[in-house]
Amino acid sequence: MANAKEQTKESGSQKNRKDEILKDKYAELRMASAQIKQLQQQLEALDEKRQELENAITSLDSLKSSQKKAKMLAPITEGMFVSATLDSGDELIVNVGGNVCVRKTVEEAKGMLKERLLEVSGYQENMLEELNKLTDHAAGIEGELGQMMQE
Numbered sequence: 001m002a003n004a005k006e007q008t009k010e011s012g013s014q015k016n017r018k019d020e021i022l023k024d025k026y027a028e029l030r031m032a033s034a035q036i037k038q039l040q041q042q043l044e045a046l047d048e049k050r051q052e053l054e055n056a057i058t059s060l061d062s063l064k065s066s067q068k069k070a071k072m073l074a075p076i077t078e079g080m081f082v083s084a085t086l087d088s089g090d091e092l093i094v095n096v097g098g099n100v101c102v103r104k105t106v107e108e109a110k111g112m113l114k115e116r117l118l119e120v121s122g123y124q125e126n127m128l129e130e131l132n133k134l135t136d137h138a139a140g141i142e143g144e145l146g147q148m149m150q151e
Contacts, residue, residue: 018148025145032138039131046124053117057110063089064106 066089073081094104094112104112
């Protein structure tokens with residue numbers, strides 16, 4: 001009779017350990033899923049930034065070929081423009097930080113944009129690697145959970 005009680009107590013203890021492990025694995029999976037979602041959002045933001053930089057480079061190419069005194073719309077903010085006349089398409093005023101603006105040629109400005117584009121692309125590559133690692137890790141946890149649930 002004592003053996004039956006000990007076996008029941010032991011199997012109950014094993015069940016409690018299994019339940020604890022399942023809870024821990026499930027919490028780990030939820031955390032990995034949250035990190036995956038966050039990385040996906042950051043990747044979307046970087047993709048928008050990359051597209052914005054590519055559009056700016058294209059705009060600079062168009063500006064270079066524009067005629068002097070050409071009428072154009074200059075953006076004030078997103079969706080808001082002011083009518084302007086182009087004095088020169090050869091030189092830009094660029095904010096370099098700290099409320100400091102300097103004159104740059106179109107080529108210099110394009111170079112700056114291309115450098116930023118390379119940085120953004122590098123960040124994207126690193127984040128994609130991290131996302132792939134997290135996705136693989138989450139898939140492994142899901143597999144472990146599936147096995148444990150079948151036992």
